[in-house]
Amino acid sequence: MAASIAAEPDDPRARAAQTKRDRTRRALLDAADATFGSRGWADTRMEDIAAAAGVSAATAYNHFPSKHVLVGCVYEPLVRPLLSEAEHDIATGRPVVDALTDQIRALARISQRNRRLTAAFWSAVEEYTIKVSGPPDPADDVDPRTLAPVPTPLRKLIEHGQRTGELRPFPSALDVSGMIVNLLLLRSINRQDEPAELTAELLLTALFGMLRPELLADAGTDGRPFRR
Secondary structure, rough: OOOOOOOOOOHHHHHHHHHHHHHHHHHHHHHHHHHHHHHHHOOOHHHHHHHOOOOOOOHHHHHHHHHHHHHHHHHHHHHHHHHHHHHHHHOOOOOOOHHHHHHHHHHHHHHHHHHHHHHHHHHHHHHHHHHOOOOOOOOOOOOHHHOOOOHHHHHHHHHHHHOOOOOOOOOOOOHHHHHHHHHHHHHHHOOOOOHHHHHHHHHHHHHHHHHHHHHHOOOOOOOOOOOO
16 A cells, blocks of 8 residues: 555554653653752753753654643642542532641642742743733643642632632632632742741631631631641
8 A cells, every 4th residue: 555554553663652752751751850940940941851851852842842831741740639639528528628728738848848840830830921911721731820730629629618608708719729829839939948837827827817717716816726
């Protein structure tokens, strides 16, 4: 036949090619994680990541069209377990205050353990937000905000708590989750030595000050119910 036939899924050549693509992608993600973590957002180029992964810049761009995509894909695995946990808490009817408290503390620990990567991710988010001049678009598959949707677990829990009456209905879940995550990410840049416990306490105080202020009013003279 004059025309070539596409390789079947069980074709050894197709499997070998897919394995190579998967290994290259994994090498780029690992290199990006290390490079963003050591050099930061501004001082990291796609060419640096490609060199660290042992591939050409063209190959890197074939897998990830921009730094924004790459840092979003690197950060996404840190977010995924939080989303699963939020969905499980909602499904099992866990009290939303407890679920949100655990989510915020987990986010603070993730930020502390990955300070430089978190700062790089936040820089990418800020840069991309300025570029598009608007909120995340779910259809935009190169936006780091959609690739690693850090506010989504909080938003889902807050929406649930507002539906059940456990939380006040205003501000909206979208607004509150965005404000809390923005504060967390900003502190990853400006408060790099801040203990995770203090970051979590500040975020929880801000969160429940908006949505469950009686928790603070009933906290005694120091007004610090989330201090550990």
